Amino acid sequence: MIRTKSWAIFSLAMAWLMMSLQVQARNLPEFTELVEENADAVVNISTKNNQEDRSMNGMPSLPPGMEIPEGTPFDDFFKRFFGQPGQPQPPQANSLGSGFVLSEDGFILTNHHVIKDADEIVVRFSDRTELTAELLGSDERSDVALLKVDPQGLNLKAVKLGDSMDMKVGEWVLAIGSPFGFDYSATAGIVSALGRSLPSDSYVPFIQTDVAINPGNSGGPLFNLDGEVIGINSQIYSRTGGFMGLSFAIPMDVVMNVVDQIKDQGYVSRGWLGVVIQDVTRELAESFGLRKPRGALVSRVVPDSPAAKAGFEAGDIILTFDGKTVETSSDLPPIVGRTAVGQKTTVEIMRQNKRQSIAVVIEELPEDEQLAAVGQSNKMTGRFTDDRLAVEVIDLTAEQRKQAEVEGGVIVFKLESGPVAKAGIQQQDIILSLNNVKIESAEQFVEIAEALPAGKSVPVLVQRNGAAQFLAIRIPD
Known part of the structure; x- marks a missing residue:
């Protein structure tokens, strides 16, 4: 009787387990x-670079009077390994990537x-039809390129576009x-994070996924479960x-x-504020009177920038921009970049x-935003030591201030173990x-x-x- 009862309980447990697995599989x-439904809208993209006319497959032509006589052993050697002298080489495939049809008229x-520095762009469709594409424009900062092909009577399949702002x-x-x-x-996976900022692409809030992406996937679409490209x-x-695992x-x-x-102007312009920013750490939040780390801390205002004209100062913490909350410093560049050039915007600091x-008028982001390097000099002027901070500092020369583009400041000449060193400050x-x-x-x-x-x-x-x-210095009690 006991065995029968135990077997019945075991059978019920196994049945419940199998049912749970089936339910999970259905989910x-x-x-x-x-x-x-969407494979036909995805394309393969290859590029070709037309090499310059070179005599020996990339080797320069011989000077006049130094040509190798035909029929000699050296002539056969060079033809065998370097090709016919003076004969142009065929275009070489240079990159391989993916893409997708944005609209049925060939965008x-x-x-x-994927198409950078290409002389010729070839688009291959799922039926193996190949068409040469025209580059309408591309943007290096966002890594987006728009191509156009002549459908030539083909019935192109276009993707459906989704709203990436709705992703979770x-x-x-x-x-x-x-x-x-x-x-x-x-390949499939899940959205791992939203609004990721990468060091080389601060103007793009990337979608991070664990979808298996490898070389050649670049430029291809990422779909949601509704079949929309997000x-x-x-x-x-x-x-x-x-x-x-990180895509x-x-x-x-x-x-x-x-x-x-x-499409409208042939190029891409972005808004520019003109500040150098950093994250607010717990120590910095305390030092600036914030209850918790938040916002973008301005460490430098670029001279003659919109921020400089509006009165921004180093030490300002940007909390909102145009009504949008700035939780971390990486939130700010994409918001500013999407702001229309010439727009007057309110910034809460x-x-x-x-x-x-502060009200600021946004200008266009310059092509090359550079910060001057710090000049080095052995010439010293004023030199003072603070034992409590364990640091020795010296005045900057006029030449050093000019090179560093600063009006004041002192150089850290020497430091020992103490509050300054613990804060991460280094020599030079x-x-x-200091303390604002x-x-x-x-x-x-x-x-x-x-x-x-x-x-404190x-x-x-x-x-x-x-x-x-900005760094935070804490002097021991």
């Missing part, structure tokens, strides 16, 4: 229909890096592309060159903004523990302000340092290799 997404999207972390997504040249490969696969994080796609709202500008609003750093007081000389620096309160973090603005940043 997993089904991608077959999505792939069947196609891909990445800028954890949603299923699907990519179709040509990894390593394997056409129309489909991004263009652009980059991977990898230590090996292959997929490692990044350009959101379609960013892409379509680029497309509209290329925290300055000296007080909130205030230029200290521009602008530093004019080494003597003044020591006077301000002596009055710093113990047991205070901000210090330093410039290193042309880049300014």
Whole structure:
């Protein structure tokens, strides 16, 4: 009787387990229909570079009078290994990527890096039809390129566009592309994060996924479960060159903004504020009077920039821009970049523990935004030491200030183990302000340092290799 009862309980448990597994299996997404409906809209893109006319496959022609006589052993050798002298070489395939049909009249999207420096762009469709594409425009900062082909009577299949702003972390997504040249490969995963900022692409809030993306997937579409394109696969994080679980796609709202500008004006312009920013750490938040880390901390205002004209100062913490909340420093560049050139915008900041609003007129982002490097010089002027901070500082010469593009500041000449070193300050750093007081000389620096309160973090603005940043100094009790 006991065995019968135990067996019945075991059978019920197994039945419950099998039913649960079946329910979970039914809840997993089904991608077959999505792939069947959209594969024809995905294209393979290859580029060709027309090499210059060279005599020996990249080797320069011999000078006049130095030609190799025909029929000699040397003539046979050069023909065998370098080709016919003076004969132009055929175009060479240079890159391979993916793309997708944006509209039935022949507009196609891909990445800028897929078609960069191409002399000829060839688009191959799912039926193996190949068409030469015209490059209408591309944008290196967003890595988006817009192509146009003549459909020539072909019935092109276009994708449906989705709203990347509606995406949520954890949603299923699907990519179709040509990894390593394997056409129309489909890979799936989930959205891992939204609004990712990468060091080389601060103006794009990337969609991070764990979809398997490899070389050749670049420029291909990222679909949601409704079969809508919500991004263009652009980059991977990898230590090996292959997929490692971190893939990044350009959101379609960013892409379509680029497309509209290329169609309207032939190029892409972005808004520019003209500040160098950094994240607010816990220590810096305390030193600036914030209850928690938030916002974008201005470490430098570019001279003659919109921010300089509006009255921004180093030490301002940008909390909102044009009504949009700035939680971290990476939030700000995409917001500013999408702001129309010439638009007057209200920015809410925290300055000296007080909130205030600044009106600024946005200008166009310059092509090459450069910060001057810090000049090095052995010539010393004023030289002072503060034992409590364990640091020795010297005045900058007029030449050094000109090279560094600073008006005041002192150079860290020597430091020992103490509050300054623990804050991350290094030798040759230029200290521009201490506890929100602008530093004019080494003597003044020591006077301000002596009055710093113990047991409290205070901000210090330093410039290193042309880049300014805030650090927090805490003097022990």
